[in-house]
Amino acid sequence: MSALPETLPASTPAARPLLLGGVGPLVILLVGLAVSPVLLSAYATVTLMPVIAYGIAVLGMNILFGYTGMLSFGHAMFLAIGAYCAAVATQHGILSFEWILLVASGVGASIALIVGALCVRFTHIFFGVLTLAIGMLLHSFLFKFYDLTGGDQGMRVLRPTLLGQTWDMSATQFLSGPFYYYCLVVYVVFVLVTYRMIKSPVGLHLQAIRDNENKARYLGVHVYRLRLGAFVLSGMLGSIGGAMLGVSTGLADPELAYWTQSGNLIFMLVLGGAGTFSGPGVGALIFVLLQDIAASETQYWRFLLGATLTVLVLALPDGLLGTLSKYRGPGKNPGAQP
Amino acid sequence: MQYLNLILAGLFQAAVLFLVACGLQLIFGVQKIVNLACGSFYALGAFFAITVVSIVQQWQLPALLLIPVLVLAGLAIGLVGAPLELMLRPVYRRDPSYQLLLTFGLVLMFQDVFRFFWGAAPRSMDTALYGAYGTLEAQAVSIPIYNLLVILASIAIALILGLTLKRSRVGRIVRATAENRDMTEALGVNASRVFTLVFTVGCILGTVGGALIVPTSAASLTMAAELVVDAFAVVVIGGLGSMAGAVAGAVIVGLMRTVAVTFASEVEILSIYLVVVAVLLFRPKGLFGKEAV
Numbered sequence: 001m002s003a004l005p006e007t008l009p010a011s012t013p014a015a016r017p018l019l020l021g022g023v024g025p026l027v028i029l030l031v032g033l034a035v036s037p038v039l040l041s042a043y044a045t046v047t048l049m050p051v052i053a054y055g056i057a058v059l060g061m062n063i064l065f066g067y068t069g070m071l072s073f074g075h076a077m078f079l080a081i082g083a084y085c086a087a088v089a090t091q092h093g094i095l096s097f098e099w100i101l102l103v104a105s106g107v108g109a110s111i112a113l114i115v116g117a118l119c120v121r122f123t124h125i126f127f128g129v130l131t132l133a134i135g136m137l138l139h140s141f142l143f144k145f146y147d148l149t150g151g152d153q154g155m156r157v158l159r160p161t162l163l164g165q166t167w168d169m170s171a172t173q174f175l176s177g178p179f180y181y182y183c184l185v186v187y188v189v190f191v192l193v194t195y196r197m198i199k200s201p202v203g204l205h206l207q208a209i210r211d212n213e214n215k216a217r218y219l220g221v222h223v224y225r226l227r228l229g230a231f232v233l234s235g236m237l238g239s240i241g242g243a244m245l246g247v248s249t250g251l252a253d254p255e256l257a258y259w260t261q262s263g264n265l266i267f268m269l270v271l272g273g274a275g276t277f278s279g280p281g282v283g284a285l286i287f288v289l290l291q292d293i294a295a296s297e298t299q300y301w302r303f304l305l306g307a308t309l310t311v312l313v314l315a316l317p318d319g320l321l322g323t324l325s326k327y328r329g330p331g332k333n334p335g336a337q338p
Numbered sequence: 339m340q341y342l343n344l345i346l347a348g349l350f351q352a353a354v355l356f357l358v359a360c361g362l363q364l365i366f367g368v369q370k371i372v373n374l375a376c377g378s379f380y381a382l383g384a385f386f387a388i389t390v391v392s393i394v395q396q397w398q399l400p401a402l403l404l405i406p407v408l409v410l411a412g413l414a415i416g417l418v419g420a421p422l423e424l425m426l427r428p429v430y431r432r433d434p435s436y437q438l439l440l441t442f443g444l445v446l447m448f449q450d451v452f453r454f455f456w457g458a459a460p461r462s463m464d465t466a467l468y469g470a471y472g473t474l475e476a477q478a479v480s481i482p483i484y485n486l487l488v489i490l491a492s493i494a495i496a497l498i499l500g501l502t503l504k505r506s507r508v509g510r511i512v513r514a515t516a517e518n519r520d521m522t523e524a525l526g527v528n529a530s531r532v533f534t535l536v537f538t539v540g541c542i543l544g545t546v547g548g549a550l551i552v553p554t555s556a557a558s559l560t561m562a563a564e565l566v567v568d569a570f571a572v573v574v575i576g577g578l579g580s581m582a583g584a585v586a587g588a589v590i591v592g593l594m595r596t597v598a599v600t601f602a603s604e605v606e607i608l609s610i611y612l613v614v615v616a617v618l619l620f621r622p623k624g625l626f627g628k629e630a631v
Contacts, residue, residue: 179393270439
């Protein structure tokens, strides 16, 4: 640590949050998602499905990176764990989506506990490299063990039942109707839970660890335990998002675990604003739209995404929401930067 | 002596992997930036080398000039590191996470640059060139001479780099800048220029590595992301920022990979990562690392 130059914290919490203490943009997003099946075509609604799934996963990443300061470059492994849990469960006759979510979050949390116990001893770059390595371990397992996981073909995810009901309709109708609202409700629940958590003493401890690990430790914060907790929670949320993704695409494939997918998750987080509460949702929405639009216009959409990321990091490191709230001037805190 | 063949094949992999990992270590050691784009430089070197060789072939040069041409191609295209370093300047004093993100942006952009100039299909080089070097046969051992020369070239580069860093004036300045940038600046060193130099050399190591691999295997769009995984395994095993670690890590990963491919191809990458996890458990700072950050 000593050789490293002093680094700025990931974001300056002194800036005044946007709208309703920073929750406003997310509320608008959720309301927008809720009414979009009514306003948009079924097809357009299905393209919004990943926003919810990624939204939940990035919600977890935000706790880990935005609030605790740990950048995981292997988080896509949890997406894959969730999707493969859904695949295995539905193929073995467990069709209830409630059970699938429970199994996915249980498996995701257990794996996160093991991986986290190994990794959270490290911070910053070492943590990023290690999580990348372990994520790729899972990827190569999924990719190479053909008999168990279907290799590069992946595994099919069958249509689950929701609340004990089977839905006899076309895939588009199912995904844009009952499944969409089901996932949206789950999303809202997790938004509320994480909001409570971030405002609670635990959340403040996490932020203290992010801003100054040593000081937090002197003040009696259980750094290791809380970091591990944040990692497990974010792993669990990632698995839940992954299970939703698996059902919506009908496929669990190893590419979900590839490290560039983790990069995309981080991209969404930084796009919206790491450490702002609404950032993850807004980032997921803009990323999905950007990718859809760019990919339909040009085959060189990755370049566009990369350039956007570069500009973001260089010019707007606090993301869209973080930057907006900064420009609204300093908050009540007199020591805040303008 | 089937094993000797296997070891030599592994060392060839290790030689190329070492070059890329060495670039990664150099950049991390001095600039404290983990360069996710190291794989992209490797792929850039590979693609560019194919183009250069196809142009040079029209001049009917002797096939034995292949290695010098490849190295020169790698050197030339590696110079793109200098302008790219300018882009990294604003983030040196920011949280390392943002440095990772910036290099991830480079990875995304490079991938489409390759697609634009070289197309989506894998490209490979005329295998006659590779064959022109012949094969060394001694009793049961048979190794393509090209592979042998690349291993030697890689060792030579390692020695030159090591000696330059340890003994020369430039090397001392680079090491001092790595140790304490502010202090060396106070002593009159233009640290910005040192950073540009180091980043460019790091890129060149990657592009030369890519250029040297391309006669034996095709250049594809996925090679960049795949190599990052191997290079990271090398640096975690060897220890982040350590040159000796890059050598040891590259040899371990190269050998593991060839052995695994021969005997149990399912566990190819898995076996490498098991070593990574074992190193983490028993020696978290890596074999030659000084301190885990």
